[in-house]
Amino acid sequence: MKTIGKVTVLPKLPDAIARLSELAYNVYWSWTPRAQELYQALDPQIWERFQHNPVRTLLEVPRARLDAVAADPDYLGRYTKVMADFDAYMGKKDTWAAQNAAALGRVAYFSMEYAFHESLPIYSGGLGVLAGDHCKSASDLGLPFVAVGLLFHQGYFRQSINKDGWQEEAYDTLDLTTLPITPARDAFGVEVRFSMPIQGRQVFIRVWELKVGRIPVYLLDTNVPENDDHDRQLTARLYGGNQEWRIQQELILGVGGVRALRLLGVDANVFHMNEGHASFLGLERIRELVAGGLDFRTALEAVASGTLFTTHTPVPAGNDAFALDLMDRYLGEWPAQLATSREELYELARHDQTWGQSFSMTVLALRLSRAANGVSELHGDVSRKMWNFLFDGASEREVPIGHVTNGAHTLTFLSQNLRDLYDTALASDWTERLEDPAVWEAVNSISDADLARVQAEQKMDMIRFVRERLRVQAERNGASAADIAATEDVLSPDALIIGFARRFATYKRATLLFRDKARLARLVNDPERPVQFVFAGKAHPADNPGKAFIQEIYRVSQEPEFKGKIVILENYDMHVARHLVQGVDVWLNNPRRPLEASGTSGMKASFNGSPNFSVLDGWWREGYDGTNGWPIGDEREYADLNSQDDADSYSMYETLEKDIVPLYHRRDAQGFNHDWLAISRRAMVTVSPQYSMQRQVIDYVQKYYLPLTKRAATVNANTRTLAREIGSWKTWVRQQWPHVQLTANAQMPASIEPGQTVRVTAHVQPAGIQTGEILVEAVLERGDERSRVPLHFTGDGNYAADLPLNESGLYAIGVRAFPVYPGLSSEFETGLAKWA
Numbered sequence: 001m002k003t004i005g006k007v008t009v010l011p012k013l014p015d016a017i018a019r020l021s022e023l024a025y026n027v028y029w030s031w032t033p034r035a036q037e038l039y040q041a042l043d044p045q046i047w048e049r050f051q052h053n054p055v056r057t058l059l060e061v062p063r064a065r066l067d068a069v070a071a072d073p074d075y076l077g078r079y080t081k082v083m084a085d086f087d088a089y090m091g092k093k094d095t096w097a098a099q100n101a102a103a104l105g106r107v108a109y110f111s112m113e114y115a116f117h118e119s120l121p122i123y124s125g126g127l128g129v130l131a132g133d134h135c136k137s138a139s140d141l142g143l144p145f146v147a148v149g150l151l152f153h154q155g156y157f158r159q160s161i162n163k164d165g166w167q168e169e170a171y172d173t174l175d176l177t178t179l180p181i182t183p184a185r186d187a188f189g190v191e192v193r194f195s196m197p198i199q200g201r202q203v204f205i206r207v208w209e210l211k212v213g214r215i216p217v218y219l220l221d222t223n224v225p226e227n228d229d230h231d232r233q234l235t236a237r238l239y240g241g242n243q244e245w246r247i248q249q250e251l252i253l254g255v256g257g258v259r260a261l262r263l264l265g266v267d268a269n270v271f272h273m274n275e276g277h278a279s280f281l282g283l284e285r286i287r288e289l290v291a292g293g294l295d296f297r298t299a300l301e302a303v304a305s306g307t308l309f310t311t312h313t314p315v316p317a318g319n320d321a322f323a324l325d326l327m328d329r330y331l332g333e334w335p336a337q338l339a340t341s342r343e344e345l346y347e348l349a350r351h352d353q354t355w356g357q358s359f360s361m362t363v364l365a366l367r368l369s370r371a372a373n374g375v376s377e378l379h380g381d382v383s384r385k386m387w388n389f390l391f392d393g394a395s396e397r398e399v400p401i402g403h404v405t406n407g408a409h410t411l412t413f414l415s416q417n418l419r420d421l422y423d424t425a426l427a428s429d430w431t432e433r434l435e436d437p438a439v440w441e442a443v444n445s446i447s448d449a450d451l452a453r454v455q456a457e458q459k460m461d462m463i464r465f466v467r468e469r470l471r472v473q474a475e476r477n478g479a480s481a482a483d484i485a486a487t488e489d490v491l492s493p494d495a496l497i498i499g500f501a502r503r504f505a506t507y508k509r510a511t512l513l514f515r516d517k518a519r520l521a522r523l524v525n526d527p528e529r530p531v532q533f534v535f536a537g538k539a540h541p542a543d544n545p546g547k548a549f550i551q552e553i554y555r556v557s558q559e560p561e562f563k564g565k566i567v568i569l570e571n572y573d574m575h576v577a578r579h580l581v582q583g584v585d586v587w588l589n590n591p592r593r594p595l596e597a598s599g600t601s602g603m604k605a606s607f608n609g610s611p612n613f614s615v616l617d618g619w620w621r622e623g624y625d626g627t628n629g630w631p632i633g634d635e636r637e638y639a640d641l642n643s644q645d646d647a648d649s650y651s652m653y654e655t656l657e658k659d660i661v662p663l664y665h666r667r668d669a670q671g672f673n674h675d676w677l678a679i680s681r682r683a684m685v686t687v688s689p690q691y692s693m694q695r696q697v698i699d700y701v702q703k704y705y706l707p708l709t710k711r712a713a714t715v716n717a718n719t720r721t722l723a724r725e726i727g728s729w730k731t732w733v734r735q736q737w738p739h740v741q742l743t744a745n746a747q748m749p750a751s752i753e754p755g756q757t758v759r760v761t762a763h764v765q766p767a768g769i770q771t772g773e774i775l776v777e778a779v780l781e782r783g784d785e786r787s788r789v790p791l792h793f794t795g796d797g798n799y800a801a802d803l804p805l806n807e808s809g810l811y812a813i814g815v816r817a818f819p820v821y822p823g824l825s826s827e828f829e830t831g832l833a834k835w836a
């Protein structure tokens, strides 16, 4: 039929279970398996067929079945319990935020992708999972928080692997009326719809609301009848299309997202840009203030004062940089609207590439925020190095980019079996104190028998899941009857099963394990101590090298000596992820260091008792403590990628053969593997609190959201006095700074004893900048140590200080000057500095 409209008519539920529809529209169920079971129980086949989507399940289940469960005391008992928990969660008053962050302003979080659940496929990988998990913990902690994203009606893509092992992509069009979303409404109950100009035409946008526990996520959608076909497709696919597509999606996210919040009447104090995709939100907020009469530079200061930027990857593909002539097509009207020039606007995003000046979304984000962070300690270092060029005079470690190491949302990834065990073994409020190490200490009191039992159940669930998936795949690919039957015997609960699943970006080196196939064959075919591997992951549709990795693994998995022992699953998504992290014995990650900014899947495995076996990159460099898993390689830096791959794969085989495999296959007199369980417990005790999303969000609150709330209030107080001052001061200082002259002198005796001082003097020709606005300091370096000593003004442009040299050794002394102003986020903010 040619449809002219669609409407969802939810069944009128029997009174006894009436609230199933309310619950279906809150993805609280996505981290509450007991809630999911209520829908699954209605009809397990429908539940499976529609990606475990409660709304869809309610729409499909016949009335008679609803009546039947409404009369089933067992079902009603479970229903009542879930609803009571849900109400307690939603109504909780003494949340962490109420107790610990009362001064926190509202945070508006912007991200291009979000992973909440497999039935809402608007994510590609770790970045989306992180964003979804961040929202879930923001809800758990009771933060004043809203999130903004796009609703991709064709999602990312569904992956299948054909009989040649090649990835094929399918785009299913989602039926939005069957998703757990509702049209977003303003304070008057009116659906929020608006239009925004892109390249001079009006693009119409509708806004959906997704409830994530206590917080709303607003998803923008251009697939509305007012738009022509082209514009209806703008929000069709995540990371699909060309650069122009990308720019338009980023405009919709950043500019459209801010407009949507305004129409919804949502005021925010802190704006958090999750990756550079969201940077245009800063331009839109500046535009608003300029429209209200402010000048560009004051508006910029006002906006940046409350903005945080999180960078997620050093990999170039993750840092959008567009050619200027391309930007002209999309930002042509913007300089006038911002009351600035094209040059000044483009300077804000300037990143010179080998092919010329580019408009970098990451640079723009750094310029339009007053706080920035990477996602692990090492990634903080890597980011400071990478963006050092934006901060004149700053050494690598002084670049004002900090770090908050990522976490994962514990309850989203924890198996129900383990959750049940924790209910008996941990403090009764453990689900609310996930970040507290003391809570997790109690894992040590779980007996070998209980832990081994739960792990065996989890593993068997995973094996059944893998077999079923492989059977479906084999049937679709027209495999022989024998091959289809063989999927029944894939993997063995007696083997050590190692999991590897993630996006197949090439730096993640999915095929590193296959560098020495003969050695690998010995491992998997050892009759006494077998090892098996499960792989899964999607390559970006345009990434042929990534697809070649998939093919290589697929081909190996079909070779006689590996068949049934190394397998690759199709369509890695949150559902597959949960099964794998819950069921495998060890989680493997072997990225090319230091390109894995954090990684999170290993955390999820450790929550479930599977130790991590990984390159010391991202989070694992911090998480590994010698007792809770295994490292691959060391922290050396390699100039040559091939030697790095060699060294890492060699280390991987060695550790497998000498440590992991023998340890796994040990059994004590009772038939348990006490030593293995000890490592498993260590993984749970050490990783669960520290790498919980709850710890991560608390870190963001304390390190960034609270200080930025305060900073934004100060800078914007009294009709933005400080913003004005800083804005005009920077303009003046930028003009004058090239004329500032700095000379310095150190009176060095030929030799000094420890404890003596060296007198350093400097002279500044300030070019009209006030004395109090220039910071002159000496920088003292001895080996890796570095200290900074301010020089005192002694009149007439002169400065001096006595530098204490307390230790023996070789010192290097430098003198530099910064322009400073009260209220700057740091002396590096202006990006101006001068060395003598």
Ligand SMILES: *Cc1c(COP(=O)(O)O)cnc(C)c1O
Residues within 6 Å of the ligand: 124, 125, 126, 127, 129, 501, 502, 503, 572, 573, 574, 577, 578, 589, 598, 599, 600, 601, 602, 604
């Ligand atoms: C956790 C997760 C990721 C991230 O995996 P990494 O190993 O950290 O890259 C990607 N996709 C899904 C579905 C996940 O659940």
